[in-house]
Amino acid sequence: MGDKANSHPGAAGRATAADHPSSVRNVVLVGHSGSGKTTLVEALALAAGAVNRAGRVEDGGTVSDYDEIEHRQQRSVQLSLVPVEWGGFKINILDTPGYADFVGELRAGLRAADAALFVVSAADGVDGSTRMVWDECAAVGMPRAIVVTHLEAARADFEAMTRICAEEFGGDDPDAVLPLYLPVHGAAGPDGHAPVTGLIGLLSQRVFDYASGERKETEPDAGQLPLIEEARNRLIEGIIAESEDETLMDRYLGGAEIDFTSLVADLERAVARGTFHPVLAAAPATDGAKQGLGTIELLELITGGFPTPLERAAPEITTPQGAARPAPACAVDGPLVAEVIKTSSDPYVGRVSLVRVFSGTLRPDETVHVSGHGMEDRGHQDHDVDERIGALSSPFGKQQRPLAKCVAGDIASVAKLTRAETGDTLSAKDDPLLMAPWDMPDPLLPLAIEAHSKADEDKLSQGLSRLVAEDPTMRLEQNPHTHQLVLWCLGEAHKDVALERLRSRYGVQVDAVPHKVSLRETFGAPSGGRGRHVKQSGGHGQFAICEIEVDPLPPGSGIEFVDKVVGGSVPRQFIPSVEKGVRAQAARGVAAGYPLVDVRVTLLDGKAHSVDSSDAAFQTAGSLALREAAAEARIHLLEPVAEVQVLVADDYVGPVMSDLSGRRGRVVGTEQASPGRTLVRAEVPEIEIGRYAVDLRSLSHGTGRFSRRYARHEPMPPQLTDKIRERAEEGR
Numbered sequence: 162m163g164d165k166a167n168s169h170p171g172a173a174g175r176a177t178a179a180d181h182p183s184s185v186r187n188v189v190l191v192g193h194s195g196s197g198k199t200t201l202v203e204a205l206a207l208a209a210g211a212v213n214r215a216g217r218v219e220d221g222g223t224v225s226d227y228d229e230i231e232h233r234q235q236r237s238v239q240l241s242l243v244p245v246e247w248g249g250f251k252i253n254i255l256d257t258p259g260y261a262d263f264v265g266e267l268r269a270g271l272r273a274a275d276a277a278l279f280v281v282s283a284a285d286g287v288d289g290s291t292r293m294v295w296d297e298c299a300a301v302g303m304p305r306a307i308v309v310t311h312l313e314a315a316r317a318d319f320e321a322m323t324r325i326c327a328e329e330f331g332g333d334d335p336d337a338v339l340p341l342y343l344p345v346h347g348a349a350g351p352d353g354h355a356p357v358t359g360l361i362g363l364l365s366q367r368v369f370d371y372a373s374g375e376r377k378e379t380e381p382d383a384g385q386l387p388l389i390e391e392a393r394n395r396l397i398e399g400i401i402a403e404s405e406d407e408t409l410m411d412r413y414l415g416g417a418e419i420d421f422t423s424l425v426a427d428l429e430r431a432v433a434r435g436t437f438h439p440v441l442a443a444a445p446a447t448d449g450a451k452q453g454l455g456t457i458e459l460l461e462l463i464t465g466g467f468p469t470p471l472e473r474a475a476p477e478i479t480t481p482q483g484a485a486r487p488a489p490a491c492a493v494d495g496p497l498v499a500e501v502i503k504t505s506s507d508p509y510v511g512r513v514s515l516v517r518v519f520s521g522t523l524r525p526d527e528t529v530h531v532s533g534h535g536m537e538d539r540g541h542q543d544h545d546v547d548e549r550i551g552a553l554s555s556p557f558g559k560q561q562r563p564l565a566k567c568v569a570g571d572i573a574s575v576a577k578l579t580r581a582e583t584g585d586t587l588s589a590k591d592d593p594l595l596m597a598p599w600d601m602p603d604p605l606l607p608l609a610i611e612a613h614s615k616a617d618e619d620k621l622s623q624g625l626s627r628l629v630a631e632d633p634t635m636r637l638e639q640n641p642h643t644h645q646l647v648l649w650c651l652g653e654a655h656k657d658v659a660l661e662r663l664r665s666r667y668g669v670q671v672d673a674v675p676h677k678v679s680l681r682e683t684f685g686a687p688s689g690g691r692g693r694h695v696k697q698s699g700g701h702g703q704f705a706i707c708e709i710e711v712d713p714l715p716p717g718s719g720i721e722f723v724d725k726v727v728g729g730s731v732p733r734q735f736i737p738s739v740e741k742g743v744r745a746q747a748a749r750g751v752a753a754g755y756p757l758v759d760v761r762v763t764l765l766d767g768k769a770h771s772v773d774s775s776d777a778a779f780q781t782a783g784s785l786a787l788r789e790a791a792a793e794a795r796i797h798l799l800e801p802v803a804e805v806q807v808l809v810a811d812d813y814v815g816p817v818m819s820d821l822s823g824r825r826g827r828v829v830g831t832e833q834a835s836p837g838r839t840l841v842r843a844e845v846p847e848i849e850i851g852r853y854a855v856d857l858r859s860l861s862h863g864t865g866r867f868s869r870r871y872a873r874h875e876p877m878p879p880q881l882t883d884k885i886r887e888r889a890e891e892g893r
Contacts (some may be wrong), residue, residue, distance in 0.1 A: 178555065179251045182470040182491050182570030186463050187253045187517075189270040192280035193288045193863075194259030197310035197445075201280060201459075202243050202256045204445045208456035209245040209252075211557070238658050240266040240503050242515060242556050242572060250464045253572045261290055261863055262652035264602055265634030269502045269583065271297070272476075272599045273517040273572060276304040276467035278459075279330075283309050283317035287329045289810065289864030295330050304435040304467055305330075308459060309442045312344065312357045319344045319357070323440050330438060336399040340440040342458060343389055347372060360442065360455060361385060363393040364424055369458070374450025376457050400424055403431035432466035439466070470570025475519045477597040481532045481545050486594060489520035491569045497521035497529065499567075499587040500596050501578070504631045506666055512630075514575045515556070516567070516587065519596075523567040523575070523587070525553045530593040531578070533585040547590050551577030582630040603868060604636045604649035606854040608656050609677065611646070613670035621646075624667035628659060635659065642679035642756070653855055678848045680755040680885070681799035681874050684713045688794035692742075692786030694778050704770035705778035707731060707739050709786045710763045711794070716873060720747050721761040731767035735779040739764055742783025751791035753798060753889035758874075762787065798882040799874035800846050807841040807857065809865040814839045816860055824849035825878075844872060 179185045190198045206212050243254045255270040257263075271277065277298050281287055298305055307330065309322050320343070327335040345359035345368060359370040361381055368385070370377045397419065401409045404427040413419055431437035441462065443455035475488040478498065489495045503515035516523065523529075528549050554561035554574045567573035581587070584601075588594040612618035625648070629635045636649035650656040663669045689710045696703040714721060722740045731739065740762075747757035767782070805826070809817050818828050818841060826845035834840040850869065857865045877885075 178564050178566060179568055179571045181493060182568065184249065185251050185253065185470055185568075185570040186276070186467050187255070187274045187470065187570070187572065188276050188278050188463050188467060189255040189257060189274035190278050190280055191257060191267065191270075191291065191294050192259055192282075193285070193291055195285065196259060196280045196282045196291075198256055198259060198280045200445050201308065201310060201443055202241075202254055204443065204453035204456050205252075205254060205459060206243055206245055207446055208452045209247050209460060211243075211245045238263050238266075238654065239505075240270050240515075242574075244555050244557065244572070247460045248464050251571070252460070252463055260652075260654050261858060262650070262655035262658075264651065265632060266503070267294065268599050268601065271303070272500070273502045273515075274303075275470055275473045276306070276463075278463075279305060279307045281307055281309050281322065281326060282311045282314075283319060283322045284311045284314035286322070286325055289862050292329055293864065299332075299435075302435045304433055305438050306432065306462060306466070307338065307438060307440045308455070309440065310444065312442055312444055312454070315354055319442055326440055336395065336402065337436065338438045338440060339396050339399050340392065340442075341396070341462075342369075342441060342455070343392060344442055345370070345385075357442065357444065357454060360458065361389060363389055363396045364421065364428075366393070371450075371452060371454045374447060374452065376452050397424060399437065400428045400431060403427065403434075403437050405430070429466045432462075433468040433472060470519075475596075476599075479595050479597075481593050481595050491520060493522050493568045495520040495569060496592060496594070497523065497587065497589045498594055498596065499523055499529075501581050501583055501585045501587070502572075504581070504583045506627060506631065511577060512579060512581075512627075514578045514581055515572065516575050517572050518567050518569050520569050521589075522569065523550065523553065523573065525550055525565070528590050529587045530590045531581045531585050531587060532593055532595040533582060534595070534598050545593070546580050548578055548580055550575055583633050601633055602651060602866075604634055604651050604655075604854075605867070605869060606650045606652055606656060607676040607851060608648045608650055608659070609645045609674045610648060610671040611674055613672050617670045620667065620669045621671065624663050624669040627667060628662060632659075640677075640679070643677040645674070645677055647676065651854065652858065676851055678851075679801060680753070680877070681759075682750050682752050682755050682757045683759045683797050683799055683876075684711050684757075684791070685795035685797045687712045688790040690786040690788070690790030690793065692782035692784065692789065694782040694785060697773070702770075702773035703775065703778040703781075704773035705735070705767070705775075705782035706769075707767035707779065707782045707786050708765045709739075709743070709783070709790060710765055711787070711790045712761045712763070714759045714761055716759055716799075716875075718759045718761075720744055720758065723761060723763040725763055725765055726767065730769070731764065731779070732769050732774070735769060735774065735776065736764065738776045738779035739767070739783035739786075742780035743787050745780065746784040746787045751788055752796040753886045755798065757787075757791075758799070798877040798885060800848055800877045802844050802872045802875050803847050803850065803869040804872045805843045805845050805850065805853075805867055805869050807843070807865060807867040808834055808838060809841065809857075809861050811837055811839055813861040813865065814841065817841055817857070817865065818843075820856070820860055821845060824853075846875075846877075847871075 192198050238258050241256045245252050255274055257267040257270040307326050309319055323340050327338040331338040342360040342362055344357040345361055346355035347358040349355040358372040359368055361368050368379045368381050370379055401413055441455055441458055443459055444453050446453035470491045478486045478488055489498055498520040499516050499518040501514045502517050505513050528547055531546050531548050553564040553567055555564055556574045564573055584598055586596045612621045625637055629637050634651055638647040640647055691708045694703060694705045724736050743762050751757055807817055821828055821843045824845050826843045828843045830842045832840050857867055
């Protein structure tokens with residue numbers, strides 16, 4: 162691991178293929194936006210020799226994407242893979258977005274990785290969303306380490322940040338989160354700030370100096386050892402507490418000197434098991450430098466302390482029909498089980514799938530079976546087809562290196578999987594399998610869109626289908642009640658990226674329009690109306706008269722039509738015509754243009770003409786009768802009410818409940834969901850929570866989540882009803 166004396170194996174550059182799972186390490190970088198994840202990835206690539214100081218690929222000639230501002234901005238909102246080689250190991254570094262709107266990309270990274278590196282800024286600390294992801298990783302036992310960045314900030318304090326991490330991440334055992342190194346500071350500048358120029362290993366008691374731009378190992382000064390004694394003793398005790406050798410603690414407390422090699426071996430096992438979480442420090446390389454502070458230590462931690470794919474249990478597996486199957490071992494010669502963790506579109510190559518292989522070996526030009534979970538509510542098809550694999554490659558920025566194969570545990574890009582989408586399973590065509598889906602957040606911010614022009618309308622369907630194929634956190638809806646095309650997103654940034662991708666990738670310009678909520682109308686009291694449709698303009702005339710009575714019904718009753726005509730005043734063949742006219746008018750609305758529901762319409766009487774009466778005439782009369790009855794009655798507008806469940810940190814329960822009340826919501830209960838988190842249950846009108854996905858994030862500092870489910874329609878307050886009716890009348 163990084164504190165092994167004289168362990169630097171030398172850089173190996175960009176990685177391509179791996180031959181065995183034991184030589185692969187898959188690590189995902191997690192942290193809030195601005196914590197320095199992408200800069201850290203670049204620093205690790207530089208330290209590993211994957212890029213040189215000019216930002217060019219070492220073997221290459223072409224400028225790396227890491228120097229392109231536009232590409233950095235793209236990577237800030239999507240999952241990206243950077244494979245490097247270090248000490249004979251292939252390291253797949255998965256860089257995830259820090260924005261909460263792109264948590265789907267983060268979940269994909271967690272699915273593909275075997276360990277997580279949490280990036281924490283010394284200037285900003287730990288935010289609530291990072292803590293939530295830590296808890297998710299803890300729930301599944303994923304190994305985790307912490308790296309502190311932005312040590313150059315004026316008020317940066319590594320020791321204080323380490324204590325904060327222990328409090329935030331340590332839970333009941335703060336000694337499970339301890340530093341492996343302490344920073345060495347150089348001479349203070351004019352502003353009094355002393356930059357970090359190196360690290361001192363707490364176990365090896367060696368100094369790793371980066372002041373020259375390249376790591377150099379030296380003996381510590383006489384004055385440095387006493388400064389690290391307390392931290393070193395605490396680290397050793399923390400490691401021994403996790404040791405499988407139960408006699409080690411007794412020997413240590415008895416004054417015995419513990420062998421350095423044993424300590425490092427126990428440390429590596431504790432990190433791989435996910436029971437100990439080391440804290441390290443890192444900084445990007447300065448101009449002309451070959452290595453950034455702490456990058457060598459991080460690479461050694463990843464290769465020496467993080468688990469191999471062999472140590473990770475595969476997700477649950479079934480057949481496409483749902484029959485349980487035993488999870489296959491991570492073996493090169495095992496049955497093929499792979500998963501699409503990301504889908505993107507390349508203007509030259511077409512659709513490109515980033516695939517993690519869990520078992521078997523994936524090869525170019527072979528035919529595989531594609532199985533999907535069929536999230537039809539999000540616009541995703543249920544896949545169960547055979548497809549031919551295109552070229553395999555190892556991505557590095559915009560460049561792709563061809564691969565002859567991708568073994569179990571490794572990650573590769575696959576070209577031309579035209580049907581596969583993010584989350585789909587690839588398996589042998591003669592033995593189709595399906596992996597259990599990972600947890601995807603429900604998109605709850607609606608974006609109603611319309612094609613900007615006729616040309617855009619022709620391309621809109623294909624562009625949207627490709628967009629949702631790339632991102633399973635989006636949901637495409639053609640609302641049957643409002644007749645709007647709605648793209649459901651996770652937040653404002655997610656929405657903006659969707660619109661930009663439609664424009665730039667697929668050449669589709671759309672206009673955002675106000676999102677409509679499916680309101681309803683109903684009668685507030687019994688009423689009656691007379692429909693008279695009599696016209697004579699030469700030739701065949703039109704004659705139909707009917708009288709109806711309208712009564713309110715309980716919620717959910719719909720439209721009920723009753724015939725009480727006596728004496729044949731309305732001929733039997735025209736009674737269905739009256740009903741058809743009534744139902745057509747009810748669908749159009751009688752006050753503000755929303756469908757009428759929950760009423761009984763009774764046909765009482767009418768008149769007909771032996772020549773001029775017709776089906777069309779009585780349909781019109783029925784429609785007129787309903788409109789007249791509505792004009793004489795108080796019409797209520799019904800609005801949809803949602804059952805809302807908000808999971809929030811205890812500190813924000815009060816503000817959340819107050820906010821829900823301000824949205825005309827009724828809090829129906831609270832309960833303790835987990836230590837420090839409360840579930841608030843409420844009923845809230847849907848018209849009040851259109852932007853709740855954005856507002857809750859601000860209100861709870863990123864720690865709140867909510868779900869919603871339609872409950873029923875309820876009468877809207879009279880003052881709101883009047884405003885909506887006035888707007889409807891103005892629009893006529």
